[in-house]
Amino acid sequence: MNTCPLCESDKNELLYTNSRGNKYLENYVCCNCGFVYTWPRISNQEVERLYSDGDFSKEARKSSVPDLAKFKQTEQYALERIHHLETKIPDFFSKVHSCVEIGCGAGSFLWLLKSRGQKVLGIEPDVDYVQVVKKRYKIPIETVMFQDYDNTELFDFICNFHVIEHIINPRAFVKEIYNRLKDEGFLYIECPTIDNIYTGSLDTFFWDVHVNTFSNNTLPWLLESEGFSIKEIFMNRGFVSIIAKKGTQVKFKSDDKDRIIGIVKSFAPKPKKISFSKRIETKIKNVIKSVLE
Numbered sequence: 001m002n003t004c005p006l007c008e009s010d011k012n013e014l015l016y017t018n019s020r021g022n023k024y025l026e027n028y029v030c031c032n033c034g035f036v037y038t039w040p041r042i043s044n045q046e047v048e049r050l051y052s053d054g055d056f057s058k059e060a061r062k063s064s065v066p067d068l069a070k071f072k073q074t075e076q077y078a079l080e081r082i083h084h085l086e087t088k089i090p091d092f093f094s095k096v097h098s099c100v101e102i103g104c105g106a107g108s109f110l111w112l113l114k115s116r117g118q119k120v121l122g123i124e125p126d127v128d129y130v131q132v133v134k135k136r137y138k139i140p141i142e143t144v145m146f147q148d149y150d151n152t153e154l155f156d157f158i159c160n161f162h163v164i165e166h167i168i169n170p171r172a173f174v175k176e177i178y179n180r181l182k183d184e185g186f187l188y189i190e191c192p193t194i195d196n197i198y199t200g201s202l203d204t205f206f207w208d209v210h211v212n213t214f215s216n217n218t219l220p221w222l223l224e225s226e227g228f229s230i231k232e233i234f235m236n237r238g239f240v241s242i243i244a245k246k247g248t249q250v251k252f253k254s255d256d257k258d259r260i261i262g263i264v265k266s267f268a269p270k271p272k273k274i275s276f277s278k279r280i281e282t283k284i285k286n287v288i289k290s291v292l293e
């Protein structure tokens with residue numbers, strides 16, 4: 001049955017049916033909490049296969065292994081994230097000693113943390129990708145899915161960037177992070193938000209591998225409902241970022257279905273109007289051209 005992955009309500013509305021690559025994809029909005037999610041969900045086994053055998057890296061990371069250009073780009077992003085951490089949590093590096101990144105990709109963020117004296121660990125299921133990363137940065141990476149990482153060690157810091165939108169059960173994912181974090185530890189998370197259609201078009205914003213679409217309300221609300229307290233929420237490169245700790249402070253509510261539908265309506269393509277205005281634009285350009293000539 002089509003139920004919301006966050007609140008389990010079965011009241012929903014079909015929100016949008018196109019996605020990146022012009023693929024038919026059903027995204028629903030939950031009438032109870034405003035969460036946006038794809039239905040039907042793929043199975044956990046399919047997810048594991050997608051991220052382990054290189055298909056995802058080839059499509060989304062543009063290459064089955066990272067090249068120099070990719071490392072340069074991810075190192076720039078990593079520097080920006082370190083900067084956010086240091087400015088928003090000034091005592092971060094004096095409090096934190098062990099860090100794990102779930103879905104560490106090119107590994108640049110962990111490499112920077114390591115250069116600052118941190119003990120680091122990456123979790124990344126794509127074996128081929130990881131081989132190249134290990135060679136460049138000499139950092140330890142476990143090639144498993146996070147839920148299969150069999151270790152009882154607790155960490156001072158757990159981060160994941162552009163991962164939670166891919167997770168079939170995001171609530172279980174957040175619970176797992178909570179259980180593996182020390183009481184005084186920090187969580188740092190970043191993902192796309194429906195509050196900023198970062199591609200500029202819903203037809204590329206929605207994407208079949210993004211099974212969850214959070215908003216600037218549903219992400220902090222989910223974290224709070226699983227025992228986190230939000231220290232900082234901010235936008236970074238058009239994505240929503242949160243730094244959280246364990247705690248009971250509650251500041252965020254779930255989202256409103258009508259607000260979400262409003263966002264999508266304001267972005268929905270209006271093909272006739274566009275082609276009309278394009279024609280006018282071309283006419284005006286031609287008139288100007290002829291006057292200038």
Ligand SMILES: [Zn+2]
Pocket residue numbers: 004005006007008009030031032033034035
């Ligand atoms: Zn819901």
